[in-house]
Amino acid sequence: xxxxxxxxxxxxxxxxxxxxxxxxxxxxxxxxxxxxxxxxxxxxxxxxxxxxxxxxxxxxxxxxxxxxxxxxxxxxxxxxxxxxxxxxxxxxxx
Numbered sequence: 352x353x354x355x356x357x358x359x360x361x362x363x364x365x366x367x368x369x370x371x372x373x374x375x376x377x378x379x380x381x382x383x384x385x386x387x388x389x390x391x392x393x394x395x396x397x398x399x400x401x402x403x404x405x406x407x408x409x410x411x412x413x414x415x416x417x418x419x420x421x422x423x424x425x426x427x428x429x430x431x432x433x434x435x436x437x438x439x440x441x442x443x444x445x
Contacts, residue, residue, distance in 0.1 A: 354382050358390035361443075365402040367425040369441040370434050372406045379443055402441075408433035 357380035365371050373384035373391075380387075384406075391400055392413075401418040404410050408430070410418035419432060428438040 354380060354386065355390040355393055357381075358387055359394055359398055362391070362394070362398050362400065362403055364443070365399065365441045367399075367402075368427050368439070370402045370404045370408075370422070370427060370436075370439050371441045372404055372436070374406055375440070376403055404434050404436075406436075408436045408439075410434065 358376060361371075361376050361379045371379075373387045377384045377387045382390075387403070391398075391403060391411075394400065400414065401410065401421040404418075410422060410433075412418075419429075422434060423429060428435040
């Protein structure tokens with residue numbers, strides 16, 4: 352299993368209405384946030400990419416800027432254009 356597979360598995364485990372930062376995913380799979388970003392670019396559309404945001408809650412701008420709409424559709428807690436990380440951050444159990 353490659354780290355890209357690990358990133359895919361981690362992202363797919365984030366429930367609707369919650370998010371993780373690139374750093375959160377990296378911590379989960381043992382790589383840096385930039386490596387997560389690279390892996391994310393290799394994943395297919397079936398992976399809920401919009402649930403991975405920047406540490407400050409800013410949604411990614413890829414895929415035509417659709418992330419904020421998809422997050423709102425899932426009722427993810429938002430503060431303006433950013434995700435409310437205090438309320439929406441996913442926590443993996445060990």
